[in-house]
Amino acid sequence: MRTWKTKKEFKKLFIEKAEVLFEKNVKELSHREVYQIIATMIKDLVSDDWIQTEKIYNHKRVRQVYYFSIEFLLGRLLNTNLLNCDMEELCRSALQDFGFDLEDIFPEEPDPGLGNGGLGRLAACYIDSMAALQLPGHGCSIRYQYGLFDQRIIDGQQVELPDAWLRNGFPWEIKKSDKAVDVRFGGHAYMRPGKGGALVCVHEQYNTVRAVPYDVPVLGYQNRTVNTLRLWKAEYTRENMYGQLRYGDYRKALQYKDQAQQISRFLYPNDSTYEGRKLRLMQEYFFVSAGLQSIMRHYKKHYGSPKLFDRYIALHINDTHPALIIPELMRILMDEEGLSWEDSWRITTNSVAYTNHTILPEALERWSIPMFQELLPRIFLIVDEINRRWLEAVQQRFPGQEDKAREVAILWNNQVHMASLAVVGSHSVNGVAKLHSEILKINTLKPFYTWFPERFNNKTNGVTHRRWLIESNPQLTELICDTIGKDWVHAPEKLLALEPFGNDAAFRERLAEVKQKRKEILAEYLHKERNITLNPHSIFDIQIKRMHMYKRQLLNILHVYHLYRQLVENPGMDIIPRTFIFGGKAAASYGEAKITIQLINTVARLIDQDYRAARKLKVVFLENYNVSLGQKLFPAADVSEQISTASKEASGTGNMKFMFNGAITLGTMDGANVEIHQEVGDEHSVIFGLRADEVQRYYQEGGYSSWDIYNSDADVRRALEVLEENPMFGQLREALLDRNDEFFVLKDFKSYCAAQQEIERRYRDTEGWFRSSTVNIAHAGHFSSDRSIQEYADEIWNLDAVKI
Numbered sequence: 176m177r178t179w180k181t182k183k184e185f186k187k188l189f190i191e192k193a194e195v196l197f198e199k200n201v202k203e204l205s206h207r208e209v210y211q212i213i214a215t216m217i218k219d220l221v222s223d224d225w226i227q228t229e230k231i232y233n234h235k236r237v238r239q240v241y242y243f244s245i246e247f248l249l250g251r252l253l254n255t256n257l258l259n260c261d262m263e264e265l266c267r268s269a270l271q272d273f274g275f276d277l278e279d280i281f282p283e284e285p286d287p288g289l290g291n292g293g294l295g296r297l298a299a300c301y302i303d304s305m306a307a308l309q310l311p312g313h314g315c316s317i318r319y320q321y322g323l324f325d326q327r328i329i330d331g332q333q334v335e336l337p338d339a340w341l342r343n344g345f346p347w348e349i350k351k352s353d354k355a356v357d358v359r360f361g362g363h364a365y366m367r368p369g370k371g372g373a374l375v376c377v378h379e380q381y382n383t384v385r386a387v388p389y390d391v392p393v394l395g396y397q398n399r400t401v402n403t404l405r406l407w408k409a410e411y412t413r414e415n416m417y418g419q420l421r422y423g424d425y426r427k428a429l430q431y432k433d434q435a436q437q438i439s440r441f442l443y444p445n446d447s448t449y450e451g452r453k454l455r456l457m458q459e460y461f462f463v464s465a466g467l468q469s470i471m472r473h474y475k476k477h478y479g480s481p482k483l484f485d486r487y488i489a490l491h492i493n494d495t496h497p498a499l500i501i502p503e504l505m506r507i508l509m510d511e512e513g514l515s516w517e518d519s520w521r522i523t524t525n526s527v528a529y530t531n532h533t534i535l536p537e538a539l540e541r542w543s544i545p546m547f548q549e550l551l552p553r554i555f556l557i558v559d560e561i562n563r564r565w566l567e568a569v570q571q572r573f574p575g576q577e578d579k580a581r582e583v584a585i586l587w588n589n590q591v592h593m594a595s596l597a598v599v600g601s602h603s604v605n606g607v608a609k610l611h612s613e614i615l616k617i618n619t620l621k622p623f624y625t626w627f628p629e630r631f632n633n634k635t636n637g638v639t640h641r642r643w644l645i646e647s648n649p650q651l652t653e654l655i656c657d658t659i660g661k662d663w664v665h666a667p668e669k670l671l672a673l674e675p676f677g678n679d680a681a682f683r684e685r686l687a688e689v690k691q692k693r694k695e696i697l698a699e700y701l702h703k704e705r706n707i708t709l710n711p712h713s714i715f716d717i718q719i720k721r722m723h724m725y726k727r728q729l730l731n732i733l734h735v736y737h738l739y740r741q742l743v744e745n746p747g748m749d750i751i752p753r754t755f756i757f758g759g760k761a762a763a764s765y766g767e768a769k770i771t772i773q774l775i776n777t778v779a780r781l782i783d784q785d786y787r788a789a790r791k792l793k794v795v796f797l798e799n800y801n802v803s804l805g806q807k808l809f810p811a812a813d814v815s816e817q818i819s820t821a822s823k824e825a826s827g828t829g830n831m832k833f834m835f836n837g838a839i840t841l842g843t844m845d846g847a848n849v850e851i852h853q854e855v856g857d858e859h860s861v862i863f864g865l866r867a868d869e870v871q872r873y874y875q876e877g878g879y880s881s882w883d884i885y886n887s888d889a890d891v892r893r894a895l896e897v898l899e900e901n902p903m904f905g906q907l908r909e910a911l912l913d914r915n916d917e918f919f920v921l922k923d924f925k926s927y928c929a930a931q932q933e934i935e936r937r938y939r940d941t942e943g944w945f946r947s948s949t950v951n952i953a954h955a956g957h958f959s960s961d962r963s964i965q966e967y968a969d970e971i972w973n974l975d976a977v978k979i
């Protein structure tokens with residue numbers, strides 16, 4: 176295995192690197208420089224294994240998967256990579272000799288925020304698991320110059336600042352200039368008879384954007400596998416610019432240069448909403464085309480005939496953002512490799528598999544045909560032909576039934592429907608939790624399910640227990656290892672061995688100590704870094720996720736306000752002190768989500784200013800929730816708030832991170848909460864609210880009036896008074912009452928309040944609480960992304976592990 180054999184060797188290399196990179200001796204180094212040195216050393220250390228991994232894959236011609244995702248929310252890599260090569264302790268000790276504390280070095284790494292939320296973080300967990308399981312699998316995405324915005328809270332309101340995460344370079348990447356490829360945009364495409372009369376495509380007068388790959392090594396967990404995350408940067412080409420300058424068109428030349436560079440400039444900050452902008456479509460085609468061209472080039476060099484592409488290569492698309500891989504593969508096979516439509520179509524559909532991540536209609540991608548056609552004329556011709564052949568098949572089966580065609584058309588209403596393209600052009604369609612996968616079949620993708628029932632399957636999400644337990648919570652990791660040994664580290668389902676210890680008083684006591692310790696660590700951190708004071712003896716009740724109406728942070732804060740009003744009226748009320756922690760970013764254009772942040776901060780201030788309430792309650796909205804802050808929060812949580820409107824949260828993954836850290840889920844029967852509940856039962860989770868089928872029935876049949884609830888429930892009426900604090904909140908009041916509460920906040924209010932009381936009741940029973948905590952940890956193994964990825968490998972990709 177890759178190692179620095181001794182501390183002495185590490186120190187020698189460290190001193191050399193300090194000299195080479197910074198011309199400094201060790202004493203003169205800043206913490207940031209120490210970070211950069213170690214990252215560079217790790218990159219050097221694994222380079223042999225990286226090359227070796229590549230060689231073995233190529234030499235053995237193993238089947239490989241490429242995971243295409245427009246987001247990879249990596250989080251910091253230093254700790255992960257040290258853990259993966261089992262060098263954390265040696266490094267810590269060597270640095271100590273130099274007078275540095277490794278814990279001071281970690282925070283120097285900027286958090287690469289190349290994603291919005293769950294979808295992007297899932298991609299990051301998945302490449303981690305592929306390497307851990309020694310599966311030949313790689314990531315493909317965009318090297319955004321600016322990641323998700325930096326969130327500041329000023330006067331209670333969100334302000335967005337650019338996230339210049341690359342400012343000081345990214346020591347984990349290697350630029351591969353010689354592997355650059357060109358991507359074409361615009362121009363004209365048409366078919367004309369070629370040699371022998373067969374139609375061939377002509378594409379002319381296009382612009383060329385150069386795609387330059389930057390490779391990031393993805394290390395397996397204490398094995399020698401090093402896979403690759405390939406991130407593409409967009410550059411202009413001088414040839415293209417000079418071409419325009421030759422005609423004296425300076426304006427056009429500069430416009431081209433500017434546009435080309437824009438493509439990889441910034442990540443779109445929308446989570447689960449569709450942004451129909453041209454630049455986003457350019458991003459989507461850019462990384463898909465670049466990625467696929469480089470895969471094909473590599474494939475032909477090492478594997479051979481494009482006719483066998485699907486035997487060796489699996490292409491996975493993380494939602495529809497990379498769905499253009501379908502027409503792009505058709506283009507390459509036909510226009511560049513000379514294959515027939517039929518052969519190309521068989522290869523394409525056999526290669527591609529699609530994961531759907533939402534049923535929210537506002538998230539379904541639909542591109543305007545005129546824009547699509549102008550930007551991607553050749554790709555449009557192919558999509559048009561895919562659509563024509565597909566509708567022909569539909570017409571044959573249902574002659575004369577227009578509505579059947581409309582439901583499943585790829586081109587309809589002057590728009591390209593990307594989900595339809597993704598389903599028609601792939602061999603597998605999966606949802607991300609059991610409930611979600613069922614809803615896809617009976618609602619969202621129902622007409623496709625009747626056509627292709629065999630394509631539909633479920634792959635419940637997972638999270639990497641290496642980052643979310645071992646790395647984030649060493650205290651709990653140590654306790655688990657002391658109790659059941661270390662097997663679970665490689666086989667997380669073996670955490671089940673912990674379950675009986677829920678009945679062991681000594682174990683429960685140690686677990687309680689760990690939780691207390693983690694709450695104190697969090698409190699100390701927030702005190703020092705953010706000037707926030709928490710009571711570590713209160714219940715830590717945490718909701719951290721993107722701000723979204725369907726996630727119902729509003730329900731949470733209305734309940735807090737309800738408690739506040741009760742305390743003001745009855746200061747002697749006997750409740751356990753509670754700290755409600757919120758964190759999450761709102762898309763800059765999402766008005767209601769931003770106002771909800773303001774509301775949370777308003778309630779926080781009301782409580783702080785009222786002694787009667789402040790003794791018992793505390794609300795904090797944490798600025799700039801991201802992966803690294805998450806790693807401090809999950810270990811400190813007592814209560815995991817998973818309160819989305821049933822049917823709306825496809826899976827959720829934060830719920831799983833809380834579970835690994837022994838928090839109790841307070842949730843609706845939504846997404847993967849259903850499976851968490853199935854694992855631990857009513858006794859060890861608290862479930863409330865409408866069920867998914869009830870929600871769906873209300874949408875279909877009506878029958879819910881939020882005014883009725885308002886009129887009949889005095890608690891609801893009083894809770895809504897907080898919305899009179901600031902005229903801004905009128906918008907939320909309207910959504911709840913005049914727009915009939917799309918997300919059933921008022922409908923679920925009573926049941927949520929009761930569930931919160933149940934949490935308190937259970938918390939008073941310390942023995943029962945930590946028994947529940949134990950059961951949750953014991954059953955969390957099922958939610959490791961290792962389990963998810965093994966299922967993808969076995970059931971979708973047909974992929975074997977490769978020993979390095």
Ligand code: GPU
Pocket residue numbers: 291292293294295297445446447448494532533538607636824825826827828846
């Ligand atoms: N999700 Br679509 C995102 O984070 N962003 C998106 O654009 C879309 C979905 C989330 C789901 O909301 C969440 O329930 C799920 O756990 C996650 O994807 C990963 O599957």
